[in-house]
Amino acid sequence: MNAMVAAAVMIGVAVWEWPNLRRWGARGRAAFGVSWFLMLVWVVLAQLHVHLPNPIKLINTLAKPLAHRWLVPTPDRYW
Amino acid sequence: MAGVSARGATGLLSLPAPLTQYAGQDGWLAALVGIPFGLIPLAAWYVLDRRLPGRSFTEQARAFLGPVGGSLLAVLPVVLFATTLAATGREVVDVVLVEGLPRTPLLIVLPLLLLPPLYAVRSGLEALARLGEVMVPLGIGMLLMILLVSFKEMQPLNLRPFLASGWRPVWQGAAAPAAFYAESFFFLYILPQRGRDRAATLRAAAAGVVTVAVLLALSTAITVAIFGPLGTVLPAPVFQGTRVVSIAEFFTHLDSVLVVSWLAMSMVKIGVFLYCFCFALGQLLGMRDYRPLTLPAGAFTVISADQWFPSTSTVSHWLTHSWPFWGGVMELLPPLALAAAALVRRLPNRGERA
Numbered sequence: 001m002n003a004m005v006a007a008a009v010m011i012g013v014a015v016w017e018w019p020n021l022r023r024w025g026a027r028g029r030a031a032f033g034v035s036w037f038l039m040l041v042w043v044v045l046a047q048l049h050v051h052l053p054n055p056i057k058l059i060n061t062l063a064k065p066l067a068h069r070w071l072v073p074t075p076d077r078y079w
Numbered sequence: 080m081a082g083v084s085a086r087g088a089t090g091l092l093s094l095p096a097p098l099t100q101y102a103g104q105d106g107w108l109a110a111l112v113g114i115p116f117g118l119i120p121l122a123a124w125y126v127l128d129r130r131l132p133g134r135s136f137t138e139q140a141r142a143f144l145g146p147v148g149g150s151l152l153a154v155l156p157v158v159l160f161a162t163t164l165a166a167t168g169r170e171v172v173d174v175v176l177v178e179g180l181p182r183t184p185l186l187i188v189l190p191l192l193l194l195p196p197l198y199a200v201r202s203g204l205e206a207l208a209r210l211g212e213v214m215v216p217l218g219i220g221m222l223l224m225i226l227l228v229s230f231k232e233m234q235p236l237n238l239r240p241f242l243a244s245g246w247r248p249v250w251q252g253a254a255a256p257a258a259f260y261a262e263s264f265f266f267l268y269i270l271p272q273r274g275r276d277r278a279a280t281l282r283a284a285a286a287g288v289v290t291v292a293v294l295l296a297l298s299t300a301i302t303v304a305i306f307g308p309l310g311t312v313l314p315a316p317v318f319q320g321t322r323v324v325s326i327a328e329f330f331t332h333l334d335s336v337l338v339v340s341w342l343a344m345s346m347v348k349i350g351v352f353l354y355c356f357c358f359a360l361g362q363l364l365g366m367r368d369y370r371p372l373t374l375p376a377g378a379f380t381v382i383s384a385d386q387w388f389p390s391t392s393t394v395s396h397w398l399t400h401s402w403p404f405w406g407g408v409m410e411l412l413p414p415l416a417l418a419a420a421a422l423v424r425r426l427p428n429r430g431e432r433a
Contacts, residue, residue, distance in 0.1 A: 006186070010378070017374060028371040031364055035375035042382050056162065056387045056397060063401040071400060073101050074248045 003047035010040040091222065091291075092315045092341055093170060094256055095299040097399045100311045102252030104238050107300035109252030110292055116411070117260025117288035123414035124267050125281050130421045132277075136267040136414070137362040143420045152413055153363050156264070159409040160356035161383070163262070164376070166402070167352060168193075168384030169394045171345045174315070174338065177391065189381045192342070196350030197377045200357065201370055204272060207350050214343040221340035222294065225317075225333055226301050229324045233304035255399060256295060258406030260288050264414060265355045314395070353377065 014036055021029045045052065098106035127139050134142070136156060141149030172189045180188060199210045242249070266284050273280040302316040305323060310316045321333040354369075357376050361369035388394045 013374060021371070024368055024371045027364070027366050028368060031361070031366055032371035032375065035372060036378070039375050039378040039382060042386075043378070046382060046386055051386065054387050056165070056393070056401075059162070059405050060397065060401045063404045066404050067400040071101070071251055071254060071403070073251070074244050 003044045006043045006047050095302045095316050097255050098252045098299050102248045105249050107296040109249045110296035112253040113257030113260050114292045116257035117263045120264040120414045121284050123418040126418040133271050135271050155413045157359050164380045165383035165387045168380045169388035173391050185385050193377050196346050199350045200354045201373045211347045214347045218340040218344035221336050232323050237304050237307040254403035258403045261410035264410040268355045
C-alpha cells in the first residue's frame with residue numbers, strides 16, 4: 001500500500017511538472033525523466049523493504065581504521 | 080549569509096558533543112583550531128578564479144585537465160554533495176521527529192521541510208541568497224538570545240584547567256568541525272557568479288567561515304560551562320541548555336526558540352547544497368539549465384536520508400567517525416589538485432581568459 005501511494009505521488013508530481021519540460025530542451029527533459037524514474041523505482045523498492053547497497057556503510061568501513069588510529073578519545077583526569 | 084548557514088546550521092546543534100567528547104573543557108578551542116581548513120578551498124578558488132575567472136569548478140576542471148580528466152575530477156563534488164544532502168536531511172528531520180513529531184514518518188516530514196529550499200533553488204541563486212538574508216540573521220539572533228539568557232546557569236570553573244591534556248585532544252576534537260568548515264568548497268560553484276571585486280568576495284566568504292567557528296566556539300563554551308562533563312554524553316547539548324533557562328520563572332522552555340533558529344538556518348543549508356548538487360550535476364551532464372534536476376534532487380534527499388541513515392545513531396556515528404575523513408578528503412583534495420594543475424599547466428586556449 002505504501003509503495004502504491006509513493007508511486008502515485010511521484011507520478012502526480014511528474015504530471016504537474018509536465019508543462020515546464022517543454023522549456024528545458026531535449027537534454028533537460030531526458031535528465032528529468034531518467035532521474036525521476038530512478039527515484040520512483042528507489043522509493044517503491046524502499047517501501048517494499050528491498051534495500052539497495054548503502055554507500056555510507058562502505059565509507060564507514062573505509063574510515064574505521066583511520067578513526068581507530070586517530071580518533072580514540074584521551075581519558076580525562078580532570079573532570 | 081548562505082555560507083554561514085551552510086556550514087553552521089546543523090553543526091551548531093550536533094558538534095558541541097563530539098568537541099567536548101575529545102577535547103573536554105577545551106572544546107571551544109578545538110572549534111577555533113579548525114578554521115584554516117575552511118579557508119583552504121577559498122584560497123584554491125582565488126587561484127583558480129585568477130587564472131580562469133567567472134567559471135565554475137566543473138568548467139575550470141575541464142579547461143585545465145581536459146574533458147575526460149576534468150569530468151572525472153568533477154564527479155567527486157557531486158558524490159560529496161549527495162552524501163552531504165543525505166546526512167543533512169537526516170539531521171534536520173531527526174530533531175523534528177525526536178522532539179516534536181515522534182509518530183510522523185520521515186517520508187512525510189522531510190518533504191514538507193524541503194518545500195521552501197526547493198522553491199528557492201528553482202527560482203535561482205538570487206532567491207536563495209535572499210532566503211539566507213532573511214533566515215540567517217533570524218537564526219543567529221535567536222541563538223545569541225538563548226546563549227545570553229542562559230548566562231545565569233553557567234559555572235565558568237567548568238572551563239578549567241586549560242589545555243590540561245595537551246594539544247592532541249584538541250586536534251582530535253577539531254577533526255569534525257574542520258570538515259564542516261571545509262564545506263566552503265561549495266563556494267567554487269557559487270562564487271563564479273560573484274561581483275566585480277574578487278578580493279571583497281573572498282573576504283566575505285572567509286568572514287562566513289570565521290563567524291561559524293566563533294558561534295560554534297561560543298556554543299561549546301557555554302555548553303561546557305552549564306553542563307560540565309555531562310555535555311559529552313548529551314546528544315544535542317545546546318538544545319538541552321535551553322531547557323535549564325528560567326528568567327523570573329516566566330521565560331522558561333526556550334527550546335521552541337532554538338528550533339525556529341535551527342530550522343531557519345537548516346533550510347538555507349539544504350537549499351545551498353541542493354543548488355550546488357543540481358548545478359554540478361547539470362554541468363557534468365552538459366545541460367544548459369540545472370532546474371530539471373531540482374525535483375529529482377529533492378526526492379533523492381528524502382529517500383537517501385531514509386535509506387542511507389536509517390537511525391539517529393547512524394548519522395551521529397557518521398559525523399564523528401567517518402565525516403572528518405570523508406569530508407576532509409573530498410572537500411580539500413579536488414580544489415587543491417585543480418589549483419596545483421592551474422598553477423602548473425598553461426591554458427589550451429588563452430582566449431578563454433577574461
